[in-house]
Amino acid sequence: MIKILLFAHLQEELGKDKLEVELDSISVGELKTKLKDTYSLTQLDQVMVAINEEYAINEDVIKSGDVVALIPPVSGG
Amino acid sequence: MIKILLFAHLQEELGKDKLEVELDSISVGELKTKLKDTYSLTQLDQVMVAINEEYAINEDVIKSGDVVALIPPVSGG
């Protein structure tokens, strides 16, 4: 199981702050495609992915038990 | 009468924080020469002069009643 944390407009679009998907392993790129198809999330191209609180690239592999975060362009400061 | 305020090492060299000289008018440059001769003040070349709280140049004229300050190179901050 992979836990996916949602923030900002993604959280509002889906009406929840996390998703759980039953998968053993998936690349970041594949996960983004899957999320686009399943939840019709917009603007996902500009969304970064963090695995266990570290930024990841499309080729990185997410494993069951990992905590994934979808990080829209940040606007702190 | 012209009042001359002294600060920092000048104050310590002369053992006082002001001088009073009986003059009607004198240029800044002339005053510096006079002070060098009379009080053997050292390092007066690098000392600025302010008349009534404004920086002055050697050609400016000091008049009786003015408050003059000898301003050694500053070191605030």
Added chain:
Amino acid sequence: MEDKLYEIIEEPIQLHKLVEKVQRREAGAITTFIGTVREWTKGKKTVYLEYQAYKPMAEKMLAKIGEEIQSKWPNTQVAITHRVGRLDISDVAVFIAVSSPHRKAAYEANEYAIERIKEIVPIWKKEHWEDGDMWIGDQLEKVAYPSGKPNVKGMNEHD
């Protein structure tokens, strides 16, 4: 170390406490940056802001910025606090303090910190105007990250 140098908090930020975190006998200069909620942005009047953070990762990224600074400007000390939740006009959103033996490094490092916060720290701002609201992201102001991810290796250019 009793105080956390890098913090995401919900309460008002205590300015003098943050300065104390970086004050040292070898420091001659402390610079601070205080980011406050501005009333007008690009002609629109802000009523209030809402900040959200991915807190554990945000604190980790703030600490990473501190490490970057200490490697670029040796013998600096850094503390950063970002507030989240609802913030009204003039409230302090972010507070950065940098101490250094000499002032030049303290200014440069401080400016570097705020630039990097805007690049890599997972914090989001929602603008609330009189006629609506919107989550703000760099997509509204800048191009997308060309490399497909934020420059997490350390910034080379200031804007």
Added chain:
Amino acid sequence: MEDKLYEIIEEPIQLHKLVEKVQRREAGAITTFIGTVREWTKGKKTVYLEYQAYKPMAEKMLAKIGEEIQSKWPNTQVAITHRVGRLDISDVAVFIAVSSPHRKAAYEANEYAIERIKEIVPIWKKEHWEDGDMWIGDQLEKVAYPSGKPNVKGMNEHD
């Protein structure tokens, strides 16, 4: 205006009070510079410092620096306090706060202020070491003012 924006004082400087003097609804950024007494300078250990000011002229020159800043960086607000008397290690000698709608101006204006203080404000520092003391002047670090007087028209270059 209830508070003085430009002050020479003998008591410890209250940081948050100075920040309040420049906080405004149109400000999005406040930068501060806190100059503290450093223990080691050029290999010599400072025991304490003594600052002396020609107070009325010093306050006038601080105000002049504020005016220069407001003409170079429009819509900034500036407050500067310098402390005089005996200061121990880590005590705050000077505190500069600049607010601005945007951060770039707040950083630049703040750095300009400290550079200008070191040029034109009649304040002197006496170093007290374990084996002696000395009034410090720029003559020990830099050449004399080339024009025979400090550049009171406004600085053009930063060092």
